[in-house]
Amino acid sequence: MTDASSARPRAETFEHAGATVELVDAVTLLAAARVNPVEPLRRADWPSPVHRVDLVVDGTGGSEHVFTARITTVPSATATRKMMRGFVLNIDPLGPILAKRIADGDQVVTRLVDGVGIAAAAAYRKLGLEKPVEPSLLADASAGIEASVSYDGTVATLESRVARDDVGPAHLRAFVTLLLQAVTEIAGPASLAGRRFTVSRDNLPRTAPTTQDVTLDMVGGLADVVAELRQIAVSFRHPEAMARWGARRPQGILMYGPPGTGKTMLSRALANEIGAEFREIRTPEILDKWLGGSEKNLKEIFRAARRYKTPTLILFDEFDSIVSYAGAGGDAASQALNAVAGIFKQEMNDLIEENPNVIVVATTNFPHRVDESLIRSGRFDVKISVPRPDDVTRAEIFRKMIRGLIGVHEKPGFRMFADDLDLAVLGTASGGMTGADIKEVLRRVQLAKAMEDAGGRTVTPISQQDLLSAVEGLRGSS
Known part of the structure; x- marks a missing residue:
């Protein structure tokens, strides 16, 4: 048995700023990153005001491995209020007088200053007058790695580049250390004490996962499918970037392939990757033996979808059994099937514009049974084949x-x-x-x-x- 075929993970552990970091199979992780970008630091609990950290190792460029980390922060209410007051209290000669009144506990003046501060902060942002944070540099001399640090609002981005032929576990370890150093500069020197982080290609849970807990990290094989779903998740999680470029993320995804290849599991994993609620629609929820009942049921499902306030993935499992298009048949059954397919097309036409919180996934074992007009681009922008594994x-x-x-x-x-x-x-x-x-x-x-x-x-x-x-x-x- 060779090391490459070993099922048991090999790990090293190190500490930084009071946190324990477990680095699992670094060599394999770096090799995997040459095929598809790897996100090796997930399921982590970060100290306030850090909301999330996205770490990506990408070696697909050919000549370099690129390590990138995005640290997203959420300012505390106290910090936000202090910043807003600063817009007003720095104005002479009125500012010092108002500051004294606030210190003396004058609630009327406090509310007035906070209100003006909010308006002033908004105006500064709109006019682009906020003072930008200058880029900086972090370095680990022993590993010979540097990380540039840039800032965009509440996001700090670290990036390092290492020649593909030189990259090794020491570079990954050093970059993770620099990332934790950046977190402590944001959250405080003792903020990581007692925390544990796992850096792994797999990021598997330490407790038995349920069907609802499945993530893309748990998917074996299907590297191309998983990479495409990760990109879709990124487009869903970053609407500000999409808006900046006038881009539209996919509204619908069709996954097709033989039974047992994991289409439903992948749908659940995508929902968890996005952080979305998962709503599965099965055939009995739509098809009704009474005339007009199926169309009514389908309209109600989409009517509810347009009202969702939180990110939601709607899965139409066994899609072909729900909307099989019967062609031009004149019998009542054919007309009913055609009516359901027609309603589905109408409802999908503008769903993303009416509610950008919703993404639709349809799965089928028999794609040839689904009329092409139902799954054209604009309704289902992405079509993914999920094959039998080799x-x-x-x-x-x-x-x-x-x-x-x-x-x-x-x-x-x-x-x-x-x-x-x-x-x-x-x-x-x-x-x-x-x-x-x-x-x-x-x-x-x-x-x-x-x-x-x-x-x-x-x-x-x-x-x-x-x-x-x-x-x-x-x-x-x-």
């Missing part, structure tokens, strides 16, 4: 799933998996299987081990042979 992708699915189980279940004194696993062999042996099939293989092996344990027998960790036997068992039962 040998390499199945090996990656095994890796992701096994690592997830190790992270959740292995404890000191208990090993869930043996060290003889060869993921490449498993990927080849499971030819023709989908992600759902591989999940069932693992479920069967886990159940068998648990039953042995419950029977009081000595149980060995799950081995390569256990998994191969389960693969053959599933193949024989299908």
